[in-house]
Amino acid sequence: MKQLLLFLLMSYSALAQKPVTTTQSFTVSGDVKIEKTISISEFIQWKEHTIGDVTITNHLGEVKGVARAMKGVLLKDVLQSVELKAESPKVFSEWYIVCRATDGYKVVYSWNEIFNSKIGESIYLVTEKEGKRGMNMTESILMISTEDYKTGRRFVKSLAFIEFRRAN
Numbered sequence: 611m612k613q614l615l616l617f618l619l620m621s622y623s624a625l626a627q628k629p630v631t632t633t634q635s636f637t638v639s640g641d642v643k644i645e646k647t648i649s650i651s652e653f654i655q656w657k658e659h660t661i662g663d664v665t666i667t668n669h670l671g672e673v674k675g676v677a678r679a680m681k682g683v684l685l686k687d688v689l690q691s692v693e694l695k696a697e698s699p700k701v702f703s704e705w706y707i708v709c710r711a712t713d714g715y716k717v718v719y720s721w722n723e724i725f726n727s728k729i730g731e732s733i734y735l736v737t738e739k740e741g742k743r744g745m746n747m748t749e750s751i752l753m754i755s756t757e758d759y760k761t762g763r764r765f766v767k768s769l770a771f772i773e774f775r776r777a778n
Contacts, residue, residue, distance in 0.1 A: 631712040633751050633768045640773035641705075643693040650744040650751055653737050656683040661734055664754060666762045674762055677754065679741060682734030685753065686724045694774055702726075704777050709753060712768040717753070732757040735769070 635649040661680035668674050689707070696702060705721035724730045736752035737744050744750050749767040758764055 631768055632748065633712060633770050634745060636751060636769045636772055638689070638692050638772045638774070640708075640775050641695045642774050643695055646692060648688060650737075653683050653688075653735065653744065656687045658683055658737055659734065661736070661754070661756060664756050664761055666765055667760050668762050669760055671760055677736075677739060677752075677765075679739065680734075680736050680754070681738040682736040682752075682754070684731065685733040685735055686730045688735060689724065689772070692774070701776070706775055706777060708771075708773045708775060709766055709769060710771040710773070711766050712770045715766060717764045717766055729755065729757055733764075 634651075635647050637645065637647045639645045658681050661682050664677045664680065665673055666675045666677055694702070694705065696705070702721045702725070707719045707721065707724065709717045709719070719733070724733060733755045734753065736747070736750070736754060739747050739752065751769040753764075753766040753769050754761065755764040
C-alpha cells in the first residue's frame, strides 16, 4: 500500500510540473521608444564570449547541476540597441528591467546593475551549451548571471520578455 501511495504521489508531482516551452526570440517592451523582438539568430551581431562551466546553485547554495561549455553574448550589448523613453540620462538610475520566461519565472535587474557595474559584464544570453547552438538547446533562450553567489536565482530558461520599467 505504501508503495502504491508513493508511486501515485510521484506520478502526480511529475504531472504538476510545467513543461518548458523553448523560445527562439524575446520581446523588449515597456518604457521604450520602439518595442522590439530579438531573435536568437540575431545574436551573431554581438561579440560571443566563452563562459565555460557554471555551477548552478539554489537559494540555499545547494548544487543543483552544472551548465557546461557555455558561450554567450552580454545582455547589456543586446539591450544597448533599445532606446528608453527617458527625458535625460540622469533618470536612468530610476529604471529596472524585468526578464520573464514562458513559465512566468521573473528576474529583475536595475539599469545601473546592467550598464553601470561589474555584474553587467557577467549577464549572458547563452548562444551555446554543451556543444549545442542556441536554436537546438532544449531550454533556449537561456539567460545566466555567472557572478551571482547563488546562480540559480537568476538562471532564466526560455526567456520570452524583457520589460523596461521606471520606479515611481
